[in-house]
Amino acid sequence: MPELLTTSGNIALTPATFQHRLLEWYDRHGRKTLPWQQDKAPYRVWVSEIMLQQTQVATVIDYYRRFMARFPDVHALAAASQDEVLHLWTGLGYYARGRNLHKAAQILVERYGGEFPVHSLEAMTALPGIGRSTAGAIIAISTGQRGVILDGNVKRVLARLHAVAGWPGKPAVERELWRLAERYTPDERLDDYSQAIMDLGATLCKRGTPSCLFCPFEDVCLAHAQGEERRFPESKPRKVLPERQTIMLLLRNEEGRLLLEQRPGAGIWGGLWCFPQFDDREALSRWIDAKAPGAILEPAWNSFAHTFSHFRLHIVPQPARCKRTGHVSEVDTLWYDSARPANIGLAAPVKQLLNASRPFAAQPSF
Structure with missing residues (x-):
């Protein structure tokens, strides 16, 4: 040149x-x-x-x-x-x-x-x-x-x-x-x-x-x-972002703690702690029957979107209460106490929902 x-x-x-x-x-x-x-x-x-x-x-x-x-x-x-x-x-x-x-x-x-x-x-x-x-x-x-x-x-x-x-x-x-x-x-x-x-x-x-x-x-x-x-510099050619949906279960025990699971090391939110996620209501029901029988589902909150570089995720927060907690006390799970937060990595929407859950609101807005 x-x-x-x-x-x-x-x-x-x-x-x-x-x-x-x-x-x-x-x-x-x-x-x-x-x-x-x-x-x-x-x-x-x-x-x-x-x-x-x-x-x-x-x-x-x-x-x-x-x-x-x-x-x-x-x-x-x-x-x-x-x-x-x-x-x-x-x-x-x-x-x-x-x-x-x-x-x-x-x-x-x-x-x-x-x-x-x-x-x-x-x-x-x-x-x-x-x-x-x-x-x-x-x-x-x-x-x-x-x-x-x-x-x-x-x-x-x-x-x-x-x-x-x-x-x-x-x-x-x-x-x-x-x-x-x-x-x-x-x-x-x-x-x-x-x-x-x-x-x-x-x-x-x-x-x-x-x-x-x-x-x-x-x-x-x-x-x-x-x-x-x-x-200049010219932008990346735009593509329509795929849309996905997930249900996040905000399961609270009698002590007021919320259940979190650690994500696998690779993939979206790898290694971070998140609420249990489900593709549909049927999968959510099966999980509750197996791991938290008797849990009471409350009205779902309004969905909100979280955008990644390659897709947009629509999150439906589903609050629930349970009395029997033994079934979900497994490896890679914990009951999160907002009054004494654990030093763990949290996905941004999870942190947002945890903040909205203090006190456990009936219908926060995002």
């Missing part, structure tokens, strides 16, 4: 010029007081990078602080139970990130003595949940070695700068963006450069309303020159 041209046709942006402009902007305007920027150890950078995947900085800050207070190093994280980890992840979403973080910590302790293999991109990307961009960020920010990043913010900056057509999820488009990322990544000030290009995308080159007048690349950005900033 030739050098990027200004609207007047002059060659304007070499890698050195790009780096100089970006770092000059960062020195003046970049964010430098975020909690994970104060001690750039690989562990701290890693946790922040995983949390920041598909999650806004403002949301992550409090989660990060609580997480680091409980798990100050990789050894503490590896020694924890999955429930402890997911409990601190509750509400952050994309729970596979938390499970992978836990698994990777155990591998780092068992295989590397708790040290990160930051001198090997291949070893880093072999760890659960760490892709090429995340590995590059950890390497660059924590060690100052050359690591190339291409997270969502960087994709947006480069796609607009060069008016790269197509959805970045397409292999050909992604390859072009990686080529540009490699081209512009310097050999010096890697930690600042990585923070700077992510910051530019997060604070100025935002998805919906980019602040082009304050951007250090306003005069050379092809998308801006075309007046099509919002076109």
Whole structure:
């Protein structure tokens, strides 16, 4: 690809010029007081990078602080139970990130003595949940070695700068963006450069309303020159989300506790605690006959929707009361006491329903 041209046709942006402009902007305007920027150890950078995947900085800050207070190093994280980890992840979403973080910590302790293999991109990307961009960020920010990043913010900056057509999820488009990322990544000030290009995308080159007048690349950005900033990067082709339905049984015992079951490790809400779920009323009735005979069903609450990336789930909360609890005291179940909450990972709709159940309302609204 030739050098990027200004609207007047002059060659304007070499890698050195790009780096100089970006770092000059960062020195003046970049964010430098975020909690994970104060001690750039690989562990701290890693946790922040995983949390920041598909999650806004403002949301992550409090989660990060609580997480680091409980798990100050990789050894503490590896020694924890999955429930402890997911409990601190509750509400952050994309729970596979938390499970992978836990698994990777155990591998780092068992295989590397708790040290990160930051001198090997291949070893880093072999760890659960760490892709090429995340590995590059950890390497660059924590060690100052050359690591190339291409997270969502960087994709947006480069796609607009060069008016790269197509959805970045397409292999050909992604390859072009990686080529540009490699081209512009310097050999010096890697930690600042990585923070700077992510910051530019997060604070100025935002998805919906980019602040082009304050951007250090306003005069050379092809998308801006075309007046099509919002076109780039192009969105994923839309598909109609499938609709599914589930009945969640809010079964309360005589002590006022609610029954929860732990989900399997893989799949939706993997490893989290949820209310028993049923595809239909017949399956619910069979379960009650087998495990909670005599349980009294109360009027069902209004359904509400919870949207995943690939389908929309309509949840019908079904409250019930039971006297005989022995049949449901099994492995991977517990009676949840809202007055003394257990440190367990909860799916977001379950947490929502637990909150609505204090006191046990006849018909809350969602």
